[in-house]
Amino acid sequence: MTFGRGYDVGQTTRQQFLVDWSAKIPDATLKALAMYSGVTAQAAATLARKLRCGR
Numbered sequence: 001m002t003f004g005r006g007y008d009v010g011q012t013t014r015q016q017f018l019v020d021w022s023a024k025i026p027d028a029t030l031k032a033l034a035m036y037s038g039v040t041a042q043a044a045a046t047l048a049r050k051l052r053c054g055r
Contacts, residue, residue, distance in 0.1 A: 001047070
């Protein structure tokens with residue numbers, strides 16, 4: 001999952017993601033995106049499809 005200017009959530013730990021983005025994006029968004037820290041490859045593709053479909 002990549003957002004912003006190329007920040008790849010899947011390539012970082014949850015802890016690092018929270019350090020990088022706390023106070024920069026709304027808390028609800030921060031919590032939602034943090035769930036995807038470390039998710040890569042096929043798991044990320046599956047997740048992206050689910051998010052796009054709103055499921």
